[in-house]
Amino acid sequence: xxxxxxxxxxxxxxxxxxxxxxxxxxxxxxxxxxxxxxxxxxxxxxxxxxxxxxxxxxxxxxxxxxxxx
Numbered sequence: 765x766x767x768x769x770x771x772x773x774x775x776x777x778x779x780x781x782x783x784x785x786x787x788x789x790x791x792x793x794x795x796x797x798x799x800x801x802x803x804x805x806x807x808x809x810x811x812x813x814x815x816x817x818x819x820x821x822x823x824x825x826x827x828x829x830x831x832x833x
Contacts, residue, residue: 767794802826 767789768774788797805826809819 784801785794785797788794788800806823809822812819814822
């Protein structure tokens with residue numbers, strides 16, 4: 765894609781991220797990709813066989829991580 769980042773450069777996404785993010789590029793709102801990935805992680809944790817405490821702790825640590833914020 766020829767979208768520009770905040771430095772005026774074209775992005776260098778990984779090939780997998782390009783395919784996952786392509787629908788969001790077409791919608792012109794790449795920020796929705798973060799919400800989609802969070803929902804995907806939450807759904808995966810919900811369907812997993814971890815204990816409830818482990819699932820809650822995983823979601824809490826994800827929400828509190830500086831990289832996600």
